[in-house]
Amino acid sequence: MPVRPAPVAPAAGTPGDPPAAAVPPPVGPAPRRRLPLVLAAVLVLMLVAVGLVVVRPGPVGRWLGDAPATPAATGTVESAPVPVLVAADSGAPAPSTDGLRTTLEPLIDDTALGGRVNVAVADALTGEMLFDRGGGEGTVPASVTKLVTAVTVLTARGPGHRIPTRAVAGAQPGEVVLVGGGDPTLAAGPKGFYPGAANLTDLADQVRKALGGVAPTRVVVDSSRYSGPVYEPGWDDDIPTGGYGGAITALMLDGARTNPKAGPGWAERVAEPDLAAGRAFAKLLGVPVGTVRKGTAPPAPTGTTASEPVGGGGPGAELGAVHSPPLIRLVDIMISDSDNIVAEALARQVALARDRPASFAGAASAMAEVVSELGLPVAGLDLADGSGLSRNNLISPALLTELLALAASPDRPELAGIFGGLPVAGWSGTLRDRYGATPGTAAGAGVVRAKTGTLTRVHAIAGVVTTAEGRLLTFAVLTDDVPPDGMEPARAALDRIAAALAGCGCR
Incomplete structure (x- = not known):
């Protein structure tokens, strides 16, 4: 993933990875099935349900069990991609614990990984833990936190939920209140940073129509949907200006970027995203930008609903609304690009769904509650944010492996959306x-699919891998005691562990 260098080398975030009571999982033998076909089926059903079509290149489609696509008559026929992510086989033998121990322990003991390395490997089909070395210990996870954010928001809100941005009549004639609902992808016009995002141009058109002959006079910004600090107290000091994070407000444009044409990863962010959005909206309405101020929307008139625009009626009357892409698309963006701003917005959606304050603390509490309800292990879990930028986060490798196995299960089809954005080794994302060029990693190229995490001294990887014999495993390796200058050796050591899983039968 191409990333622009930050003006100052940040302590958190690196070019490869931006800094970053339910039924318990099955314990007995599961019915024999082709796991990728299950994932494909539930993912297709999910996309149809929300009216969203996401077309991914052939390698990923084949891993999910898709049939070869037939290009439309008007489409462009692409050359055949390099085969990766071959289908797993539920009938393939699972590795043994002894076999995994023999293969993995010398790699885990690599001094490049520092003084604390915690690892878990599980069978994706049955959820059985196959290898555990400190797997239950809470470890600083960096951006692999986003896997927890993804599963909890898809559980709490559902893949088809869309986040609204509304405009309502203010207290004074011609006053328009722009009400943020927490959509981080909102754009000023049709060409924002995030494809398919809602835009303020459409909202301004709705407002003018609703007002009829009443000219807008002033814009008020209401970002009260979120509460608490805009920066998490556990973030490193350079996060607010380091280009990988920013102020988290309920109203923003293009993930708070100053320039919507900036590439993924590092980008300069505005200091007050809500006011910046309000000024852009004022410009579209022909209202003096200098009059934009923060405030709160009046309550809706009695007898109306949010879906009933009533034109120039009394204060609080809705004048228009636009909506974000479905959450399944936002989850995909968050994971594939390791987008920290989107992650924090999704974490707050979990809080809102559970009637908690839409703050860092409220989101963390709501996410932990959902994890517990899913029957996942909460020992060692301590969340502070949804992106993984905070060093106060702790997650165990065992939780991550069980979470991935649950997402692959046909019992929770809405969670399969997390697999769409997982980077592929040597092929996509972070x-x-x-993989490939570094000695000992070639076996993982095109076979490992995982989320990475990086902060200074913290390096992590968690995802899925198909063994040489065709068995699909979930794995997580977290280390939070690496020397500050040891990023590249630590990454290589992590990649060798994942590649060893891909290259062995380990029986």
């Missing part, structure tokens, strides 16, 4: 430039 793993595009990893």
Whole structure:
């Protein structure tokens, strides 16, 4: 993933990875099935349900069990991609614990991984833990936190939920209140940073129509949907200006970027995203930008609902609304690009769904509650944010492996959306430039699919891998005691562990 260098080398975030009571999982033998076909089926059903079509290149489609696509008559026929992510086989033998121990322990003991390395490997089909070395210990996870954010928001809100941005009549004639609902992808016009995002141009058109002959006079910004600090107290000091994070407000444009044409990863962010959005909206309405101020929307008139625009009626009357892409698309963006701003917005959606304050603390509490309800292990879990930028986060490798196995299960089809954005080793996302060139990692290229995490001294990887014999495993390796200058050796050591899983039968 191409990333622009930050003006100052940040302590958190690196070019490869931006800094970053339910039924318990099955314990007995599961019915024999082709796991990728299950994932494909539930993912297709989910996309149809929300009216969203996401077309991914052939390698990922084949891993999910898709049939070869037939290009439309008007489409462009692409050359055949390099085969990766071969289908797993539920009938393939699972590795043994002894076999995994023999293969993995020498790699885990690599001094490049520092003084604390915690690892878990599980069978994706049955959820059985196959290898555990400190797997239950809470470890600083960095951006692999986003896997927890993804599963909890898809559980709490559902893949088809869309986040609204509304405009309502203010207290004074011609006053328009722009009400943020927490959509981080909102754009000023049709060409924002995030494809398919809602835009303020459409909202301004709705407002003018609703007002009829009444000219807008002033814009008020209401970002009260979120509460608490805009920066998490556990973030490193350079996060607010380091280009990978920013102020988290309920109203923003293009993930708070100053320039919507900036590439993924590092980008300069505005200090007050809500006011910046309000000024852009004022410009579209022909209202003096200098009059934009923060405030709160009047309550809706009695007898109306949010879906009933009533034109120039009394204060609080809705004048228009636009909506974000479905959450399944936002989850995909969050994981594939390791987008920290989107992650924090999704975490707050979990809080809102559970009637908690839409703050860092409220989101963390709500996410932990959902994890517990899913029957996942909460020992060692301590959340502070949804992106993984905070060093106060702790997650166990065992939780991550069980979470991934649950997402692959047909019992929770709405969770399969997390697999769409997982980077592929040597092919996409934060793993595009990893595997292959580094000694001992070639076996993982095109076979490992995982989320990475990086902060200074913290390096992590968690995802799925198909063994040489065709068995699909979930794995997580977290280390939070690496020397500050040891990023590249630590990454290589992590990649060798995942590649060893891909290259062995380990029986």
